[in-house]
Amino acid sequence: MAKYFDVHPENPQKRSIGQAVDIVRGGGLIAYPTDSCFALGCALENRDGIDRIRTIRHLDDKHHFTLVCHDFAQLGQFVHIDNTAFRAIKASTPGSYTFILPATKEVPRRLMHPKKKTVGVRIPDHPVVHALLTELGEPILSSTLLLPDQEEPMTQGWEIKERLDYQVDAVIDSGECGTEPTTVVDFSGGAAEIIRYGAGDASRFE
Numbered sequence: 001m002a003k004y005f006d007v008h009p010e011n012p013q014k015r016s017i018g019q020a021v022d023i024v025r026g027g028g029l030i031a032y033p034t035d036s037c038f039a040l041g042c043a044l045e046n047r048d049g050i051d052r053i054r055t056i057r058h059l060d061d062k063h064h065f066t067l068v069c070h071d072f073a074q075l076g077q078f079v080h081i082d083n084t085a086f087r088a089i090k091a092s093t094p095g096s097y098t099f100i101l102p103a104t105k106e107v108p109r110r111l112m113h114p115k116k117k118t119v120g121v122r123i124p125d126h127p128v129v130h131a132l133l134t135e136l137g138e139p140i141l142s143s144t145l146l147l148p149d150q151e152e153p154m155t156q157g158w159e160i161k162e163r164l165d166y167q168v169d170a171v172i173d174s175g176e177c178g179t180e181p182t183t184v185v186d187f188s189g190g191a192a193e194i195i196r197y198g199a200g201d202a203s204r205f206e
Contacts (some may be wrong), residue, residue, distance in 0.1 A: 002031075002168050004161050009033075009174040012131045020170055021135040028169035029053065031145055031160045033177045034068070035126040036096040036199040037153040038160060040168065041068065041140040044108060050141065056167055058148040064184075065111050066098050066120035068140045070133035075121050078106050078139065085187040088205065094125035096199035100186040111141065118188045128174045144181045152179040 003023065005016040020030060029042045029049045040056065042049025044067070053059065069075040072090060079101035081089065089099055103112045103119040112119050121139075124130075133140065145160065146153045154160050157173025164171075183200035186193040192205040 002161055002165050003170040004157070005170060005172045006157070007128060007172060007174050010127050012128045012174065014131075016172075017128075017131045017135050020172055021132060023170045024132075024136060024140065029167075030170040030172060031157075031164060031168050032128065032132065032140075032172040033126065033157070033174050034096075034124045034129055035094075035178075036124075036144075036180055036182045037155070037178045038145040038157075039066075039068070039142045040145050041142040043136075044111070044139060044141050046141070047110070050110065052167065053143050056164065057143060057146065059143070061114055063143070064098075064100060064113060064118070064120040066122055066142045067107070067111075068129065068133065068142045069121055069123050070130070070139070071123060074139065075123060078104055079119065079121050080104060081187075082190070084190070085192075088185075088192060089187075092200065092204060093123040095123070096125070096180075096182045098122045098182040098184045100184065100188050100195065102188055116188060118186075120184070122182060128172060132172075146181070153177075153181070155179055 007016050040053050098120045161171045180199040183198040183202045184196040185205050
């Protein structure tokens, strides 16, 4: 059964955050809130966690996983960013955006797009995610918690706990979450290309 952490949305309890991060470090898979919607997350090197995300969401090997980063400096360790992308991404983070960029050698090969060698990265604007990333000290490998039989992500932590009780190891609940995934912008070809319109304002990239 999944552990359930009910945390404050603005000042999440350090003890709960620490326990959740211990689960991630121990090879667990968590469901957690972001500034767009709930996400599934695990440690970067967690092969089993990646497979479990694929199973839960029915994903193929072309799916772009996202590295959820603490700040711009951490993001820069995992992707190559040219000057154009640098300015645009810097100006719009933290926020509800995912950026597709060429991966550095720091990214495990199995997380990259098999042909393009790209990966998704983002810096959310959410106190709970910020606390998790600060405690963990590295990005969380993530994917939107959108189940294959649903048109929109679930918004309630207790609902996720009921539905995925035996498929995830922990659920972090900080109140109702949104239903709109991030806006996805692909910079891998040089110019910005909007792949998905979502919670972030896409007009700055058009």
